[in-house]
Amino acid sequence: MPPENAHMSSGRLATFMVGQGPKRRASSAKKRGGAALLRWPHAKPSPEELAKSGFYYVPSASSPDNCQCFACGVMLDGWEPEDIPALEHHAHRTECAWALQCYIKHKFDIDEPIDEDPMSEEYVKGREATFEGWPHEGKRGWKCKVAKMVEAGWFFDPSPSMEDGVTCAYCQTEIGGWERKDDPM
Known part of the structure; x- marks a missing residue:
């Protein structure tokens, strides 16, 4: 465990x-x-x-x-x-x-080309699976639900300073501190 x-x-x-x-x-x-x-x-x-x-x-x-x-x-x-x-x-x-x-x-x-389609079923399912425990999924009226986060290319990457931290595997942008009206796209 x-x-x-x-x-x-x-x-x-x-x-x-x-x-x-x-x-x-x-x-x-x-x-x-x-x-x-x-x-x-x-x-x-x-x-x-x-x-x-x-x-x-x-x-x-x-x-x-x-x-x-x-x-x-x-x-x-x-x-x-x-x-x-x-x-x-x-x-x-x-x-x-x-x-x-x-x-x-x-x-x-390593600047190796990423030939894979980021919206392929494998990658979408992979990103989605990282969102177990996403703190905003059950909140009414929030735009940053798991489906939208995944569609936008984010994967859940929390840290002690960002419990709702996400990272884009393709551009390496990391953000957290999501608010109700924030649109993941």
Whole structure:
């Protein structure tokens, strides 16, 4: 189960910053030879790259670099320095909405042409799936409903400072603080 705030990149990142491992009292661990807390073992990929790609850190003694996606639950380990988390995530779980958005963002970041149709059924469903928990969906009279947000090309990308933050995967514009009359188009 993901941490309570695993949908936020900063919450995911925090899981890489603290030692993970068995919960034993310090005195018990010393007496038994102790199970050391596990820390992220690689310089690359970085915890920041992994967190942005939807992963939080869930190591075990047999898999000290195991990560899990907060959205789809896929678990990946065996990370290599040349691995790009956004691409690995998408390759292993193409139906994950978050993986799809990260894949698009990665292509944009490296100036690779995005040949896919942003209004294709796959991309529309992917954006729509990110809006679980959209805070304005149930509000009467609000224009920024999920269907309009998705049609406008937004995906839900909340953060501690913007609970209703959205990002356009194609131009990387990020906005939040939506109000009743704001039109997503």
